[in-house]
Amino acid sequence: MGTTTHPSLDPEHVPAAVEALLYEFLDEQIRDAADLPELALFAGLLRDMIAAGGKRIRPVLCVVGWLAVSDRPPPPAVWRVAASLELFHLFALIHDDIMDASETRRGKPTAHRLLAARHHARGDAETLGANAAMLLGDLALGWSYELLHATHLSPTAEHLSRVWPLLNALRTETLVGQYLDLISAGPVSATLPDTVAARRVIRYKTAKYTCERPLQLGAHLAGADTNLLAALSAYALPLGEAFQLRDDLLGVYGSPERTGKSVLDDFREGKHTVLAALALQRATPAQARVLHAGLGNRDLTAVEASEMRQVLTDTGAQATVENLISERYEEALTALDHAPLRPAATTILRSMATAAASRAS
Numbered sequence: 001m002g003t004t005t006h007p008s009l010d011p012e013h014v015p016a017a018v019e020a021l022l023y024e025f026l027d028e029q030i031r032d033a034a035d036l037p038e039l040a041l042f043a044g045l046l047r048d049m050i051a052a053g054g055k056r057i058r059p060v061l062c063v064v065g066w067l068a069v070s071d072r073p074p075p076p077a078v079w080r081v082a083a084s085l086e087l088f089h090l091f092a093l094i095h096d097d098i099m100d101a102s103e104t105r106r107g108k109p110t111a112h113r114l115l116a117a118r119h120h121a122r123g124d125a126e127t128l129g130a131n132a133a134m135l136l137g138d139l140a141l142g143w144s145y146e147l148l149h150a151t152h153l154s155p156t157a158e159h160l161s162r163v164w165p166l167l168n169a170l171r172t173e174t175l176v177g178q179y180l181d182l183i184s185a186g187p188v189s190a191t192l193p194d195t196v197a198a199r200r201v202i203r204y205k206t207a208k209y210t211c212e213r214p215l216q217l218g219a220h221l222a223g224a225d226t227n228l229l230a231a232l233s234a235y236a237l238p239l240g241e242a243f244q245l246r247d248d249l250l251g252v253y254g255s256p257e258r259t260g261k262s263v264l265d266d267f268r269e270g271k272h273t274v275l276a277a278l279a280l281q282r283a284t285p286a287q288a289r290v291l292h293a294g295l296g297n298r299d300l301t302a303v304e305a306s307e308m309r310q311v312l313t314d315t316g317a318q319a320t321v322e323n324l325i326s327e328r329y330e331e332a333l334t335a336l337d338h339a340p341l342r343p344a345a346t347t348i349l350r351s352m353a354t355a356a357a358s359r360a361s
Contacts, residue, residue: 011348014063015056016080022050022081025147043137046112053104055131057243058214060352061236066088068345069228078221080148081163085214087144092174094137094210098130099182100269101298107260111136162220170213173268177205186270187296188280195281198274199241204248214332227340234335234348242328243356245321246274250360252309253318258361264305269298274324279317287311329357 026043033039059082063131066074081099096102097110109117115136116129131142148160180201215232216224221356224232250259252275253268266273271277272295294308332353335344 006112010062011060011352015054015062018056018059018083018086019050019081021079022086023047024121024329025083025143029143037270041260042139042263043105043159045114045136046087046090046353048108049093049105049111050086053107054089054112056086056090056328057210057356059083061211061214064232064348064352065220065224065232066222066231067218068215068221068339068341069219069224069350073220074221078218081167081217081221082214084144084147085217086166087140087147088174091140091144091297092178093141094133096178097135098133099178100265102261102265104262107313118331146289162218166213166217168218170209170217171176172214174339177201177203177209181271184272185296188270188272190291195274197275198272198277202241202244202274203237206244207237209240210243211236211240211320213346229337231339231341235332235339235353237333238328238331239353242325242332242353245274245325245355246359248275249321249325252312254360264300264301264302267294267305267308268298268300275317275321278320279312280324281309281313282315282317287315300317329353 019044026047028045030040061080063074063078066078081323094111095104097105098112102110103113110133112129112133114129115132116125119125122128149164180197184197184201207290212233215236216229219229219232224339248266248271251261251271251273251347252263254263256262276291276295280288283291289340290304290311297304333350336349339346341349
């Protein structure tokens with residue numbers, strides 16, 4: 001990333017540092033609650049989710065947000081906030097998987113499936129697994145805040161006064177985005193899915209939560225003013241949209257071996273993505289029947305899904321989404337051209353934009 005980047009701050013090294021901090025925190029929770037063996041089970045599940053991999057985009061952007069403003073290495077407070085974002089992300093993934101009835105995450109069984117398997121002899125194992133996973137998600141959410149107070153390395157009162165409004169905004173926006181996603185999913189009604197509504201889901205469920213707020217948190221800790229925060233938003237929001245649009249394509253056309261997710265899930269959940277909305281708006285009556293029959297159909301077969309993919313391709317929806325990704329990517333890069341950021345951070349953000357827009361997993 002250039003000679004101006006401190007070796008430990010290379011984006012490739014940030015995930016390992018954050019993971020080490022998270023493992024240490026989880027170990028502390030187990031030691032402090034030795035009389036609660038169930039807590040070891042929950043902490044172990046979270047450890048396994050961390051170990052399963054992930055891009056760690058939010059922690060990396062938090063650290064880069066600091067580097068965008070300051071030439072000094074990030075203090076412990078920045079690393080604690082970065083790790084807190086990853087714990088919050090685990091909470092969101094666990095609850096999202098329950099809502100979507102997903103079987104796998106990153107190529108592994110989801111938390112609710114693992115918990116159900118622990119009680120497979122019970123007649124209500126699936127319900128128990130989902131309920132227990134909700135508790136696990138709640139714990140991850142609570143711990144994401146406790147992590148900010150846990151040791152002498154935690155953010156100071158001054159730091160916390162800066163980050164609380166942004167952390168609270170991130171939490172609220174993410175939950176609203178998830179709600180918008182829930183109410184827009186399912187079988188297609190008489191009203192066609194709306195690309196404007198689908199993009200609103202993207203903004204609150206992904207763009208703000210994944211890109212904008214993490215960047216702003218790191219920058220705010222470094223003392224960024226409102227103009228610099230606005231410049232970061234001008235980069236992050238189109239990048240977040242490109243990231244989610246790519247995710248929507250991968251959810252339909254991707255390789256399960258690389259994404260860790262079935263290419264049937266988005267169809268079966270009836271996700272009203274920009275991709276689906278464009279296809280339905282352009283579909284012939286015969287093509288529309290294929291999409292209507294498949295979206296939200298929990299029993300959708302691989303053959304039926306293949307037919308739906310063909311419709312997405314034939315209507316030009318796939319190509320249009322690819323063009324939208326390119327447009328948002330260019331918009332993000334243009335924003336960087338005019339942003340008053342430290343050169344090292346600009347270099348990293350350009351590289352991350354390219355990776356996010358062209359990723360295959």
